[in-house]
Each structure stands twice: as C-alpha cells, then as structure tokens.
Amino acid sequence: MEMNSRTIDGIPMRWHERGEGIPLVLIHGIPTGPRLWRHVLPRLEGARCLAWEMVGYAGSIPAGRGRDISVAKQAEYLVAWMNALGLERAILAGHDLGGGVAQIAAVRHRDRCAGLFLTNAIAYDSWPIPSVKILRATRSAIRHLPDAALKMVMTTLFRRGHDEPAQAREALEAHFPAYLDSDGAAALARQVAALDVRDTEAVAPELSRLNVPARLCWGAADQFQKVRYGERLAHDLSAPLRRIDGAKHFTPEDHPVVVAEEINALVAMAAGSTATA
Template sequence: MNSNTTVVDGITMRWEEAGDGMPVILIHGIPASPALWRHVVPRISGARCLAWEMVGYGASIPEGHDRDISIGRQADYLASWLKHLGVEQAIFVGHDLGGGVAQIAAVRNPGLCRGLFLTNAIGYDSWPIPSVKAMRMAGGLVRHLPDSVFKQVFQNFIKRGHDDSVRAEEAIDAHWPNYRDHGGAAAFVRQVKSLDVQDTLSIAGDLPSLGIPARIVWGVADTFQKIDYGERFASDLSAPLQRIEGGKHFTPEDHPEIIAEGINQLVAEVSISDTSDGKA
C-alpha cells in the first residue's frame, strides 16, 4: 500500500491506498491504525482500496489535539475526506470503532455508501467494553503511566483480542510505535474519553432502512464484541453472517483471507447491482 496525506478543512488526513476500481474504504478501530488491513488489502481484487486513518489515531494522533474525535465526528471527517478526493460512492468496511464510523456515515450520507461490510464492529449498546470503561474512569492516573508500563497494558489488550499469537506480536509491532511516538498513555486516554455509546444508539433504528448490500463476518470467540451483535447486524441489514469459529476480535489480522473473501464477494455483488441498474 502507498501512504498518502492531504489537508481537509485544516486537518491533515492520512490513508494507505492500493489497487484500482470500485472504491473500498477500510476503517480501523482502537488501538489500531490503517496497518490493521495490511494482510487484507493485497487479497482484494477489482477495487481501489483506501485504508483511512481516523483523526486522533495512529500517526494522526497529533491531529486529535483540541478536536472532537468521537465516533460520530469521525463519520463527518470521513465524509469530508471522501468529498475532497472526489469519491461519490464507495463500499465501507469497518472493524471495531471503524464499524461504528461506517454505520453512522452510511446513515448520514444517503447514496454515499454502496455496500457495508462489518467485522467484529461496535454498534447499538455493545461498547465501550468494560476494560475501556475502567481505563476511562481512571484516566487521570492512566494518562501519567510511563511508556514501559503502558506498553504492558497495550500488549495485554492486543493479545486478548487475537487467536493467533504470532499475529498478535506482529500487531503490537505495527501499532505500538504510534503511541510511543505520539503521547503514549495520554493519547490513549484522550481516545477512550471521546467514546459515547449514543453515537451508535442514535442511528441504530436507521440500519434496516439503508437498503444496501451488506455482509457480516464475525469471530465467534470475541469477548470484546459478542457474536450476538453480529447476529443483530445481520438481521437489521438483511445480510449473510459468516462465523469464524475460534476467531477473536482482531479478525483482519488473524483471518485476512476470510475477511478479504467476504469483501470481494460484496464488491462483486455491488458491481452486479450497479450493472443491472445501468450505473456501469
């Protein structure tokens, strides 16, 4: 993937890009970055993949200072970025917090989202998870943790969400440097303090009326985002649900071939729909 930056409304936005064809927007969660999709994007065909970095996350942590980095606001940042790039329609792919961003952006911008793919995503009242709530409540203490201590917290969090221990270590190497270089525990506390469950509750009732192709892929053993929520998404979006038995939270890293296969199927479905509608 190629790294890119542009300035939108005074905010430096970053993304990784590869391929050509239908735009597919991949949105990470916490405590990740676009690197979450590093093994997924090479397996996607017939699409222009753009792995967007949320404002205040990853290498963009500094852009979050003195800005609203809530999930609801991220959806607005995403829409503004797509408009800036001239992308009029795209498939949204979201994991964890990124799934919440994708849902909100789809509801708020009719016609922008041509297809929705969710994997172990937040939604409804599924978040913030208890460990994140605890860190938010103890934010005054957590933010002052030295990097050596916070890294242990970070590593434990990552490992709990992986069923592949090798990929877990790789994920730590991929995502930790962003915290090490941009504020450590204080940056993480700023992120968790921005989380508001009302952002997804406010649009939950609109999901059944989106009327777009959708697919749900879920790690069944995820203790962060339970399979019950994957089933609820599948019902509300009239979408097939693929269960990854034994899969935990970080499915794009542990099971990239399954995630990419699902995205490819959605790209094909949307392409067929566009052709039948005379859009291609």
C-alpha cells in the same frame, strides 16, 4: 505501508491506497490504524482500496489534539475526506470502532454508501467494553503512564483480542510505535475519553432501512464484540453473516483470507448493483 496525506478543512488526514475499481474504504478501530488491513489488502480484487486513518489515531494522533475524535465525528471527517477525494460513492468496511463509523456514515449519508462490510464492529449498546470503561474512569492517571506501563496495557489488550500469542505480538509491533512516536498514554486517554455509546444507538433504528448490499464476518469467540451483536446486525441489514468459530476480535489480522473473501464478495455484489442501476 506508504501513506498519502492531504489537509482537509484544516485537518491533516492520511490514508493508504492501492488497486483500481469501485472505491472501497477500510476503517480501523482502537488501538489500531490502517496497518490493521495489511494482510487483507493484497487479497482484495476489483476495488480501489483506501485504508483511511481516523483523526487522532495511529500516524494522525497529533491531528486529534484539541479536536472531537468521537465515533460520530469520525463519520463527518470521513465524508469530508471522501468529498475532497471526489469519492461520490464507496463501499464502507469497518472493524471495531471503524464499523461504528461506517454505520453512522451509511445512515446519515445514504447516497454515499455503495455497500457495507462489518467485522467484529461496535453497534447498538455493545460498547465501550469493560476494560475500556476502566481506562476511561482512570484516564487522568492513564495519561501519565510511562511507555513501559502503556506497553503492558496494550500487550494485554492484544493478547485478549488475538487468537494466538504470536499474532498478538505482531499486532503490538505494528500498532504500538504510533503511540511512542506521539504522546504515548495521553493519546490513548484522549481516544477512550471520546467514546460515547449514544453515537451508535442514535443510528440503530435506521439500519434496517439502509437497503444497501451488505456482508458481515465475525470472530465467534470475541469477548469484546460478541457474536450476538453480529447476528443482530445481519438481521437488521438483511445480510449474510460468516462466523469464524474460535476466532477472537482482530479478524483482519488473524483471518485475512476470510475477511478478504467476504469483502471481495461484497465488491462483486456492489459492482453488479451499480452496473444494473
């Protein structure tokens, strides 16, 4: 994926862009980057799609050194980036941590959110998951792992989060090189150290008052972000939830057709709301 880059408030920020129409910002989670959406993007219609790279992740790992890369701070970086690109309003679509970023940005900057799409996203007190808590507790040792050991950690994570071994291997090939190109395990240690459940808990009471077009789809067999949290989000957002039975965590990679269908439906909803506003 070809990436655009711009320095914003002294921070190098990156994103992939394609298409035309209503702005749609896609936000990845951990331990991925904009390539998470590589199979979804070609299927999206009627939108200017911008897959934003969180500060301190993927190709932006170096930009995260010495900076706050918490989920709440990522929402601030996101809005600053939107300002720099002149994006007055956009649909926010998030997976995993990116879903938390989208929720926080939507609550704290309601006038900037034209719609909200969430898939297997963190929310409420759903995170950090047990395996990440272990990584956090041992991060002083994790940061010194050799590349081979780090690859084993990542391999296990992807195997647990993908439906099939072949999909897990493809994901590892897509996302692991960013860690090798930077400072490896130290980058992962920084990422897990920045996770704080209070970031999503703080905005949870406001979700039911957002009043924006919203849709969700969820891998119902996800052991990282369980479907009951998707059901709670759907209730609070007054939004439809599409269950993908048997699917696990990384829905944009394992089920891009379903994810794209739901995003396209939201784009149509949001475009209609804009036209009648």
